[in-house]
Amino acid sequence: xxxxxxxxxxxxxxxxxxxxxxxxxxxxxxxxxxxxxxxxxxxxxxxxxxxxxxxxxxxxxxxxxxxxxxxxxxxxxxxxxxxxxxxxxxxxxxxxxxxxxxxxxxxxxxxxxxxxxxxxxxxxxxxxxxxxxxxxxxxxxxxxxxxxxxxxxxxxxxxxxxxxxxxxxxxxxxxxxxxxxxxxxxxxxxxxxxxxxxxxxxxxx
Amino acid sequence: xxxxxxxxxxxxxxxxxxxxxxxxxxxxxxxxxxxxxxxxxxxxxxxxxxxxxxxxxxxxxxxxxxxxxxxxxxxxxxxxxxxxxxxxxxxxxxxxxxxxxxxxxxxxxxxxxxxxxxxxxxxxxxxxxxxxxxxxxxxxxxxxxxxxxxxxxxxxxxxxxxxxxxxxxxxxxxxxxxxxxxxxxxxxxxxxxxxxxxxxxxxxx
DNA sequence: GTCTATAAGCGGATAGAC
DNA sequence: GTCTATCCGCTTATAGAC
Numbered sequence: 125x126x127x128x129x130x131x132x133x134x135x136x137x138x139x140x141x142x143x144x145x146x147x148x149x150x151x152x153x154x155x156x157x158x159x160x161x162x163x164x165x166x167x168x169x170x171x172x173x174x175x176x177x178x179x180x181x182x183x184x185x186x187x188x189x190x191x192x193x194x195x196x197x198x199x200x201x202x203x204x205x206x207x208x209x210x211x212x213x214x215x216x217x218x219x220x221x222x223x224x225x226x227x228x229x230x231x232x233x234x235x236x237x238x239x240x241x242x243x244x245x246x247x248x249x250x251x252x253x254x255x256x257x258x259x260x261x262x263x264x265x266x267x268x269x270x271x272x273x274x275x276x277x278x279x280x281x282x283x284x285x286x287x288x289x290x291x292x293x294x295x296x297x298x299x300x301x302x303x304x305x306x307x308x309x310x311x312x313x314x315x316x317x318x319x320x321x322x323x324x325x326x327x328x329x
Numbered sequence: 330x331x332x333x334x335x336x337x338x339x340x341x342x343x344x345x346x347x348x349x350x351x352x353x354x355x356x357x358x359x360x361x362x363x364x365x366x367x368x369x370x371x372x373x374x375x376x377x378x379x380x381x382x383x384x385x386x387x388x389x390x391x392x393x394x395x396x397x398x399x400x401x402x403x404x405x406x407x408x409x410x411x412x413x414x415x416x417x418x419x420x421x422x423x424x425x426x427x428x429x430x431x432x433x434x435x436x437x438x439x440x441x442x443x444x445x446x447x448x449x450x451x452x453x454x455x456x457x458x459x460x461x462x463x464x465x466x467x468x469x470x471x472x473x474x475x476x477x478x479x480x481x482x483x484x485x486x487x488x489x490x491x492x493x494x495x496x497x498x499x500x501x502x503x504x505x506x507x508x509x510x511x512x513x514x515x516x517x518x519x520x521x522x523x524x525x526x527x528x529x530x531x532x533x534x
Numbered sequence: 535g536t537c538t539a540t541a542a543g544c545g546g547a548t549a550g551a552c
Numbered sequence: 553g554t555c556t557a558t559c560c561g562c563t564t565a566t567a568g569a570c
Contacts, residue, residue: 127553127554141435142435142436143432143435143436145350145432146436148544148545148546149545149546149547150544150545150546158553158554158555159554159555159556160545160546160547160555160556161547161548161549161554161555161556161557162553162554162555164546164547164548165553165554166553168547169546169547170545170546223431223432224429224432225496226428226492226495226496227348227350227428227429229495229496229498230346230347230348231347231348231351236498239496239498240497240498243496243497243498270515273508273511273512273515274515276493276512277486277512277515277516280485280486280489280490280493280512281482281485281486283489283493283496284485284488284489284492284493285485287431287489287492288481288485288488288489290431290434291430291431291434291444291448291488292445292448293441293444293445293448303478306478307478307481307482307485310475310478310479310482311482311516311519314516314519314520315519332535332536353562353563353564354563354564354565355562355563355564363535363536363537364536364537364538365538365563365564365565366536366537366538366539366565366566366567367535367536367537369564369565369566370535370536371535373565374564374565375563375564
């Protein structure tokens with residue numbers, strides 16, 4: 125791993141542990157046993173480190189997104205759960221980001237725009253996924269309004285499950301992540317047709 | 330309003346606007362046209378201002394909670410919606426707090442414990458409310474597991490609706506808050522009995 | 535209670551040697 | 553690429569006059 129990469133990984137670890145504002149460039153340098161000057165050779169300043177992390181997130185996020193797309197036709201429910209867990213893993217790796225997101229967005233219009241685009245894309249992905257489940261007769265068809273709210277509900281649950289666990293003082297484990305998945309599944313089950321429910325039972329058994 | 334109160338109100342406004350870390354004691358003093366020294370006469374440091382705000386939140390939150398309790402027997406659905414909006418207003422007034430909550434909790438074990446207690450109390454309140462709706466025949470009875478998940482879903486939606494709007498780049502208005510309410514309502518509707526649905530229709534019409 | 539002035543400390547950032 | 557040394561600026565916090 126290059127020094128630049130090590131700086132980024134160390135920064136992610138420390139940001140996740142203490143929050144970006146409690147972590148200084150000096151802390152990052154000290155934690156990886158290099159001098160502050162060396163750190164500044166690789167990055168102009170702290171903001172640039174954060175930007176580099178965001179870029180990494182974009183790349184990883186894009187790869188994940190491609191995987192989700194590829195997964196999607198495979199089978200509605202299983203694909204959805206795989207997607208949920210994938211997003212949770214992403215949110216966990218970059219958990220400082222989600223924690224401080226609103227403040228970042230407040231102070232950085234560019235990040236705001238970028239994030240809104242991702243947000244919209246995810247909503248569309250979910251809506252599309254729901255529509256295809258309806259077409260397959262797994263979900264009952266519903267009026268436009270209800271479909272929109274349903275879409276937002278799924279996305280909100282997925283987006284904030286990790287945060288929910290954290291502010292409730294729960295550990296993030298396989299078990300608690302699985303519970304979030306259960307939550308989404310139950311929300312979906314509410315809108316299932318009899319046929320969909322039968323298929324799900326079979327799948328579970 | 331005393332200077333002390335004005336400091337608190339100014340701090341809340343600035344924290345909401347810029348985030349706690351971007352706002353210094355000097356900024357607060359300047360914004361209200363007093364000297365930094367004067368501010369330090371009333372508060373030992375910035376952390377103490379934040380603590381004073383938390384204390385205010387506790388008091389306001391407790392009053393709101395009492396109102397919710399009082400509201401509760403009045404009528405399930407209407408009370409639930411009133412509660413939702415009350416919590417949104419609270420979250421909006423202290424929006425810096427919810428935005429930075431995970432980081433606060435990370436660095437302050439006491440706040441963590443306090444917050445977890447509130448979290449648990451709200452879950453219990455919701456669970457109790459659901460149980461009484463089931464007893465009244467409004468909601469279909471459900472297995473323990475489903476009830477727990479349902480409770481958490483309601484609470485998660487209520488807790489994060491404001492955050493959801495913010496990270497999605499939406500304005501907080503009567504309209505968008507109402508949409509959050511719709512979301513919760515739809516989640517509840519999924520579990521309603523025929524009797525409950527009829528009552529709701531009548532209520533809406 | 536409120537002001538002005540100022541000290542102390544820290545984080546961010548750069549220069550220049552190696 | 554990496555280090556040491558150092559500077560700038562800002563925030564916190566205090567002392568002492570009014």
